[in-house]
Amino acid sequence: MVARDIALAELTGGRLHVAHLSSAGSVSMVRQAKDRGIRVTAEVCPHHVWLTDEWALGGKGDANATGAMAYDTTTKVYPPLRSHEDVAACLAGLVDGTIDCVATDHAPHERASKECTYNDAAFGISVLETALGTLMAPVHRGSIDFDHHDRAADGGARTGAGRRICTVCFPVAGNARRPGDLRPAGALDGGCERVCVHGPQHPAGRRGTARARRRDDGGGPDRIRGGNPVEPRSTCMTRPVHLALEDGSVFTGESFGAQRDGWGEVVFNTTMTGYQEVLTDPSYAGQMVAFTYPLVGNYGINRRDFESRRIQVSGLIVRQHCDLPSHASSDMTLDAFLWEYNIPGISGIDTRALTRRLRTRGVMTGLITADEPDNALRRLAEIPRYDDLDLVSTVTTPGVYSWDNGEHEGYPTTPPPAGVRRILVTDAGVKYNILRLLQSRGCEVITVPAYTPAEDMLAMQPNGVLLSPGPGDPVLLGDIVSNLGKLIGQVPIMGICLGHQLAARALGAETYKLKFGHRGGNHPVKDLISEQVHITAQNHGYAVSADNLPAGLEVSHINLNDYTVEGLRHRDLPLFTIQYHSEASPGPRDNEYLFDRFLAMVDDAKPAGRVV
Numbered sequence: 001m002v003a004r005d006i007a008l009a010e011l012t013g014g015r016l017h018v019a020h021l022s023s024a025g026s027v028s029m030v031r032q033a034k035d036r037g038i039r040v041t042a043e044v045c046p047h048h049v050w051l052t053d054e055w056a057l058g059g060k061g062d063a064n065a066t067g068a069m070a071y072d073t074t075t076k077v078y079p080p081l082r083s084h085e086d087v088a089a090c091l092a093g094l095v096d097g098t099i100d101c102v103a104t105d106h107a108p109h110e111r112a113s114k115e116c117t118y119n120d121a122a123f124g125i126s127v128l129e130t131a132l133g134t135l136m137a138p139v140h141r142g143s144i145d146f147d148h149h150d151r152a153a154d155g156g157a158r159t160g161a162g163r164r165i166c167t168v169c170f171p172v173a174g175n176a177r178r179p180g181d182l183r184p185a186g187a188l189d190g191g192c193e194r195v196c197v198h199g200p201q202h203p204a205g206r207r208g209t210a211r212a213r214r215r216d217d218g219g220g221p222d223r224i225r226g227g228n229p230v231e232p233r234s235t236c237m238t239r240p241v242h243l244a245l246e247d248g249s250v251f252t253g254e255s256f257g258a259q260r261d262g263w264g265e266v267v268f269n270t271t272m273t274g275y276q277e278v279l280t281d282p283s284y285a286g287q288m289v290a291f292t293y294p295l296v297g298n299y300g301i302n303r304r305d306f307e308s309r310r311i312q313v314s315g316l317i318v319r320q321h322c323d324l325p326s327h328a329s330s331d332m333t334l335d336a337f338l339w340e341y342n343i344p345g346i347s348g349i350d351t352r353a354l355t356r357r358l359r360t361r362g363v364m365t366g367l368i369t370a371d372e373p374d375n376a377l378r379r380l381a382e383i384p385r386y387d388d389l390d391l392v393s394t395v396t397t398p399g400v401y402s403w404d405n406g407e408h409e410g411y412p413t414t415p416p417p418a419g420v421r422r423i424l425v426t427d428a429g430v431k432y433n434i435l436r437l438l439q440s441r442g443c444e445v446i447t448v449p450a451y452t453p454a455e456d457m458l459a460m461q462p463n464g465v466l467l468s469p470g471p472g473d474p475v476l477l478g479d480i481v482s483n484l485g486k487l488i489g490q491v492p493i494m495g496i497c498l499g500h501q502l503a504a505r506a507l508g509a510e511t512y513k514l515k516f517g518h519r520g521g522n523h524p525v526k527d528l529i530s531e532q533v534h535i536t537a538q539n540h541g542y543a544v545s546a547d548n549l550p551a552g553l554e555v556s557h558i559n560l561n562d563y564t565v566e567g568l569r570h571r572d573l574p575l576f577t578i579q580y581h582s583e584a585s586p587g588p589r590d591n592e593y594l595f596d597r598f599l600a601m602v603d604d605a606k607p608a609g610r611v612v
C-alpha cells in the first residue's frame with residue numbers, strides 16, 4: 001500500500017503522508033522515496049517504536065511468560081504491534097528523520113470494550129497518558145534523543161523525537177473543551193477540571209502532588225506500564241474529592257460534573273439503565289444517588305428522556321462515568337449535564353462497598369467535597385437532615401399547566417370535549433411520564449401545585465385526581481394531608497408513591513421510614529387483586545404500615561422482597577394507591593395497567609358536579 005501510494009505521489013507530483021507507519025518495509029520505502037525527492041512525510045505511533053508483538057503474549061513483553069496475561073487486550077492495536085525488527089526500523093527511521101513525527105490519535109476505551117476476549121476487544125491503546133511515557137522509554141535507554149537538534153544529510157535541521165510528538169488532548173471533557181480552556185495544574189481549584197501535563201521535566205510524576213488519573217481505557221496504561229523501564233512523566237490530573245458519611249466513613253474518588261460541594265441523603269439505586277430519568281426524578285430532591293451499576297453515562301444525555309425540567313438529585317455517585325457516550329440522540333455527556341445544572345459528581349469509588357454500608361447502616365447523610373476528610377466529617381454534623389426538610393415546596397410547579405406533549409401555562413377554562421376525561425395531577429414532584437401516559441389514554445391532563453386547596457381543585461371539575469410522587473417524609477406534609485381529607489370521596493383518586501403515602505395518612509394510616517428504601521427497576525410486587533406478579537420500578541424511602549389500617553382501606557399490592565405494602569385500595573370510596581412507580585421511566589412498563597384501572601374507576605364514577 002505504501003509502495004503504491006509512493007508511486008502515485010511520484011507520478012502525480014502530489015504530497016503523501018503515511019500515517020501510523022509500523023513495518024520495517026514501509027520505513028525503508030519512505031526512506032528511499034525521500035532520498036529520491038518524492039514529497040512524502042510519515043508518522044509513527046509511540047507504541048510502534050517500543051512495544052513488540054510479544055506484548056500480546058503477556059508478561060509485559062516477556063514471550064516466555066505466557067499465562068494469565070497472554071492476549072492482553074490492551075495490546076490489540078491497528079496496525080498491530082510488530083516484530084523487534086519492525087520496532088528497530090521505526091526507531092531508526094525516527095532518529096534519521098525518515099519519520100517526521102510521532103503522532104497519536106488517542107483511543108481511550110470503556111473497560112467493557114477491553115475486558116473481553118482478544119477477538120472481541122476494540123482496537124486501540126490508550127495513549128492519552130502513555131504516549132509520552134512510551135516514547136520516553138527509548139529516550140531513557142539512549143536510543144533516541146528528546147531535545148537534540150542535529151543536521152540532517154540534506155542540510156535541514158532535525159528535531160529530537162520529543163519535540164516532534166504531536167498530541168492533541170482534546171476534548172478532555174468537563175469544562176475544558178478547547179486548547180485555550182486548559183490551565184496549568186495550579187488552576188485546578190479555579191475551575192479547570194482535568195489537565196493533561198506532558199513533558200519530560202514534569203515534576204509530579206505519576207504519584208506526584210496531583211493525583212494521577214487512570215483513563216477509562218480498560219486499565220491499559222497501568223497494565224502496560226507495570227514492570228516497564230519507562231518512568232512515565234505524562235500525567236493526567238483530576239480533582240480528588242471525598243464522600244464523607246454520617247458513620248465516619250470517607251470514600252475518596254474523582255470529581256466530575258460541577259466542582260462544588262454537594263450534600264444530601266445518600267441512597268443507592270440498582271437500575272442498570274435509566275440514569276437520565278433517575279437524575280431528573282423530583283422524588284430524589286435532597287438526595288445523592290449512588291448507582292450500583294458500575295458504568296453510568298454510556299448512552300449520553302438527551303432531553304426527551306427527562307422526567308422533569310432539571311436535575312433533581314443533589315449529587316451523583318458512580319463507580320465509573322463514561323466520557324465518550326455512544327447514542328444517536330445524545331446531546332452531551334453525563335459530565336457536561338451535571339456541569340450544566342451545577343450538580344457535583346464523584347466517580348471512581350467502590351460503589352459496592354458503599355452500597356453494603358448503606359444496607360447495613362441504613363441511608364445516611366453525606367457530603368461530597370474536596371475538603372480534607374476530617375473537615376468534611378466535622379461539617380457533616382451541621383448539614384440539615386433529609387427527614388426534617390419540606391422538599392415538596394422546592395419541586396412543585398408554581399402555577400397550573402396543561403400537558404400536551406409539553407407544558408402549557410394555565411388550563412382551559414372550558415370543559416373538555418365530550419368523552420375526554422379531565423384529570424388533575426397534583427404536583428408534589430410529578431414525573432412527566434405520568435402526564436404522558438394519561439394523555440396517551442385520551443385524557444385532558446392538568447397539573448396543579450401540590451398545595452392547591454381541595455375546593456379549587458373541585459371547582460376545576462375534574463373526572464379524576466392523580467396524586468403525584470414526590471420527595472421527603474410524608475409526615476412533614478400535614479397541610480397536604482388535611483387538604484386531601486376534603487378531596488377523598490369527592491372524586492376518583494389514584495395516588496402514586498408520595499401520593500399513596502399522603503392519601504393513606506389522610507385516611508388515618510401510618511407511615512414509617514425504611515432502612516435503605518427501594519430504588520431500582522426490578523422489585524417484584526404481587527397484585528393481590530389479579531394475583532399477578534409484576535416487576536416494578538421503585539424509588540421510595542418511606543412506606544405505609546400494614547398495621548392498624550383504617551376501616552375500608554385494604555392492601556392491594558405487596559413487595560415480594562420484604563412484604564411491605566406496595567398498594568392500597570378503598571372498599572367503599574373511589575380510591576386506590578400505589579407505592580412504586582407504575583409510570584416506570586426508568587424501568588419495566590408492565591405496570592401501566594394501573595392507569596387503565598384508574599380510568600376505569602373514573603368512568604364508573606359519577607362525574608363530580610359536572611355533566612360530561
Ligand SMILES: NC(=O)CC[C@H](N)C(=O)O
Pocket residue numbers: 283468469470471472473474496497498499539540541542543
Ligand atoms: N417517589 C416518591 O414519591 C417517594 C415518596 C417518598 N418521598 C419516599 O421516599 O418514600
